[in-house]
Amino acid sequence: MTQSTQIPPPPPPFTEIVIIGTGFAGLAMGAQLKRHGHHDFIIVERAGGIGGTWRDNTYPGAACDVPSHLYSFSFRPNPHWSSLFSPGPEILAYLKETAHDEGLLPHISFSTNVEDAIWDQTDKVWKIHTSRGELACRYLITGTGHLADESLPNIPGLEAFKGEVFHSARWPHEAQTRGKRIGIVGSGASALQIVPELAKDAEHLVVFQRTPPYVIPRVDRPYSDVERRVFQRDPSTMREHRNELFWYLESTFASRRAVPRYLAETRHIARAHLERQVPDEALRAKLTPDYTVGCKRVLISNTYYPTFLRDNVQLEASALAKVEHGKAVAASGASHDLDMLIFCTGFETAQPPYAALIRGHDGQPLSQAWAQGMEAFASTTVHGFPNLFMVNGPNTGLGHNSIVYIIEAQVDYILGALDWAKQSGQQVMEVSAHAQAEYVNRMQELAEGTVWLSEGCKSWYVDPRSGRLTLVWPNFAHDFRHRNGRFDPTPYTGSPTVATRQAG
Numbered sequence: 001m002t003q004s005t006q007i008p009p010p011p012p013p014f015t016e017i018v019i020i021g022t023g024f025a026g027l028a029m030g031a032q033l034k035r036h037g038h039h040d041f042i043i044v045e046r047a048g049g050i051g052g053t054w055r056d057n058t059y060p061g062a063a064c065d066v067p068s069h070l071y072s073f074s075f076r077p078n079p080h081w082s083s084l085f086s087p088g089p090e091i092l093a094y095l096k097e098t099a100h101d102e103g104l105l106p107h108i109s110f111s112t113n114v115e116d117a118i119w120d121q122t123d124k125v126w127k128i129h130t131s132r133g134e135l136a137c138r139y140l141i142t143g144t145g146h147l148a149d150e151s152l153p154n155i156p157g158l159e160a161f162k163g164e165v166f167h168s169a170r171w172p173h174e175a176q177t178r179g180k181r182i183g184i185v186g187s188g189a190s191a192l193q194i195v196p197e198l199a200k201d202a203e204h205l206v207v208f209q210r211t212p213p214y215v216i217p218r219v220d221r222p223y224s225d226v227e228r229r230v231f232q233r234d235p236s237t238m239r240e241h242r243n244e245l246f247w248y249l250e251s252t253f254a255s256r257r258a259v260p261r262y263l264a265e266t267r268h269i270a271r272a273h274l275e276r277q278v279p280d281e282a283l284r285a286k287l288t289p290d291y292t293v294g295c296k297r298v299l300i301s302n303t304y305y306p307t308f309l310r311d312n313v314q315l316e317a318s319a320l321a322k323v324e325h326g327k328a329v330a331a332s333g334a335s336h337d338l339d340m341l342i343f344c345t346g347f348e349t350a351q352p353p354y355a356a357l358i359r360g361h362d363g364q365p366l367s368q369a370w371a372q373g374m375e376a377f378a379s380t381t382v383h384g385f386p387n388l389f390m391v392n393g394p395n396t397g398l399g400h401n402s403i404v405y406i407i408e409a410q411v412d413y414i415l416g417a418l419d420w421a422k423q424s425g426q427q428v429m430e431v432s433a434h435a436q437a438e439y440v441n442r443m444q445e446l447a448e449g450t451v452w453l454s455e456g457c458k459s460w461y462v463d464p465r466s467g468r469l470t471l472v473w474p475n476f477a478h479d480f481r482h483r484n485g486r487f488d489p490t491p492y493t494g495s496p497t498v499a500t501r502q503a504g
Contacts, residue, residue: 001090016178017041017418018128018137019356020114023052025143025391025407027095028073031102033036037420044130045361046113048098052148054092059171059190059340060197061090065218065227065300069238070402077238079231083222085300087204118359119386124428126387130332138427143391143462144356146471148388149348153185157323163339167196169347170278175340179203183328183336185320189299194333194344196303199313206328206336207308210319211458212289214270218300246477249401253476256294256399258451267293279303286317295457297399313326349460349471350374360384362432373463373470377436377445377491378484389414394470397461399452416418416487426494435491446474 017033019026022045026216046117049055054062064071070097071091078096082090099105107394117140139163150167157262166172168190178201184191187209199205223231231238254262271294287305289296308315318331320341328336344461350375355367362384369384372396381389393411398406403436421427447469448454452461461472473480 001468006063006377012042012135014125014136015040015042016137017139017141018126018135019043019141019143020049021045021052021101021143021148022047022050022095022108023054023145023148024073024404024411025145026052027098027102027104028404028407028411029141029143029391029414030104030107031073031075031098032415034103036415036419041107042135043108044112044114044128045110045436047132048110050108051092051095051320052145054088054095056148057171058089058173058290059168059192059194060177061193062190063193064088064091064299065189066402067245069242070249071404074242074408076101076229076240076355077235079228079235079238080156081223082221082328083227084162085220106166110359116356116357116358116359119361119364119388121361127389129213134162137390139387140358141389142358142393144352144354145345145392146352146397149347149353151348152343153320153345154447155310155320155322158341160326161328161341163341165341166343168342174440177202177340180339182340182342182492183202183208183320183338184207184342184344188346189297190345191309191344192299192301192304192341192465196301196307198342199307199310202312204338205313206338207314208316208318208320208328208330209286210331211291212287212317213296214267214293214298215273215301215304216266216269216298217273220302226292237358246401246405250269250476250478252400256451256452258292258294258449263293263451266298266326270298274305278308280309283308283315285314291456291458292451292454294399294451296459346460349463350463358385358388361386372466374398374470375436375440375470377431377439378413379473380413380484381429381431381436381479381492383431383433383436389417395473397472398477398478399461399472405477406473406480409481412485413487417489420489421486421494424489424491424494429489429492431491432493443474444468450474494495 017028022043026043033041040106047055064086065295067078067084068086072078072094078094114440115129116130117126125136125138150169152167177198180202181204182202184196195207214384255266274284274287278287291489314388316330316334320328321331322329328338328341330407355370358366376390378392379393379395396406417429421429452469461469463470
């Protein structure tokens, strides 16, 4: 299946629903809208193709760390996954197939960047300015995710670096790494996949590690031809397999709640893995975390640690501090003469760029409403921003299970809201400030005692301005669906005003 290279037509001037993004969130929302009889919607996508994170992250070794049959839509099981953990190209192919099979391609406006979205209190519509024209809609749904816009640290003198510089999420396919002296900045999930791959043919590889991660074994295996045939012939076997994976991962949340027994068990697995793979005591000490396990994302890999035993690989156990005289200088003072710097430094999560573009009924941008951290009622709607729904927004991330499960719960919530609006005639919905405050307070109460708020924990899950847990859901995944998977109109105020198609 190929996508057309022709310039797509601009989005229509008015549509009932606008969805932003064609990753898992946007495609799930679009697919379920169509399945529930809603056809008046468009999906705006700033890039030229489908896939979100899996379109953008094409670095060597890119793969998922959530099991394939769980990291996929429950309404679109895939019997053809090649292994327990899928490589990136397979996931991207699955998303493209979803868009095609669910009839979403005619609804997608590619190469359409949202420049701002403003609630018009008079016409009761969202007016959206895009790079390809203006449009208006009654309901705006964001599906941009947490891993959309790369984060680059401010490195003094970086402009003087003589070699290539890029972020892992913007991997240039013309980049040649063979025989190069390469610096990897960061030691998170992307770095763990990239480092073993580049070490195979780099002349020299330096990893600038500010904080060592906890790493546990990657228990991966291919699915046999027989298993895949059984999955295809009897879809119930896929549902059973998915349920088994889900409840196993749910059981691991106990360690995130800092239950001593489970915390110790996870720590023991990680440290035993390190000891087995790194016999050198001094190197092992540099790779040993000194914070509570689970504070940062627990990573899975069988190849990362052994890479540091290679003669051409060096661990720099400090951050990249500056570039001086064209050389990369670590916080330790060590200087490295390199041809290439690759930043594996994550994404803009606590302060997502889209928040500055969305303005509510008083003209206030969402970023201002979130000055002390992201927050939303049911993790989906925000007071002051009528008819705005967010999929994969505040307190929706998971450190132990599949984000697709959360996305589907939010989609169900939004579908319920749309059905209620149609049945009741309440075409404008806004959650009350009181309901939102109560929900946010409940989130912080749930967060107390978790590893993310443990002493000395610094992670992207916590907003640096307020110290509140704003990214991750602080409980079991199934609890999210119990609380937020079904729409209740009680916390909302409404208006019977109906926007016209001449609006905007």
